[in-house]
Amino acid sequence: MARYDHLPIWKDAVSLAALLEEAVRRFPRYHKYALGADLRRQAYAVCRGVVVANGEREGRARAVERLAVTVEGLKLLVQMGKEVKAFASFKEFERAAELAVALSKQSGGWRRSLTGDEADASPRRRPEGTPRGAVP
Numbered sequence: 001m002a003r004y005d006h007l008p009i010w011k012d013a014v015s016l017a018a019l020l021e022e023a024v025r026r027f028p029r030y031h032k033y034a035l036g037a038d039l040r041r042q043a044y045a046v047c048r049g050v051v052v053a054n055g056e057r058e059g060r061a062r063a064v065e066r067l068a069v070t071v072e073g074l075k076l077l078v079q080m081g082k083e084v085k086a087f088a089s090f091k092e093f094e095r096a097a098e099l100a101v102a103l104s105k106q107s108g109g110w111r112r113s114l115t116g117d118e119a120d121a122s123p124r125r126r127p128e129g130t131p132r133g134a135v136p
Contacts, residue, residue: 016099017043031086068107
């Protein structure tokens with residue numbers, strides 16, 4: 001199995017899993033056993049996804065695509081935690097959201113590097129002469 005503990009995406013995934021583990025302990029009981037369990041499960045799935053994607057040779061692009069989808073699911077759950085006021089403080093949510101966004105950027109970049117698809121990364125340009133805010 002390939003080494004993965006040096007990867008920045010691994011370090012962020014583990015940091016987020018540890019942060020969510022602590023945050024869920026402080027969730028109100030109503031959210032701790034449903035949303036909290038889902039958050040923890042999804043964070044662990046991201047960690048597993050990094051290990052699998054790094055270890056794959058033949059199906060790496062597919063594994064990285066699954067990882068990117070898993071990270072997006074985790075971002076959704078973190079946002080849901082904020083919406084239902086499950087986090088003990090905004091600062092706790094903010095740190096979780098920052099790590100989730102960093103993971104999303106890293107997994108998206110990894111995916112683009114494997115597929116060679118730069119269309120996702122390039123910003124949309126407006127036609128010359130079109131004013132800002134106008135719909136092309």
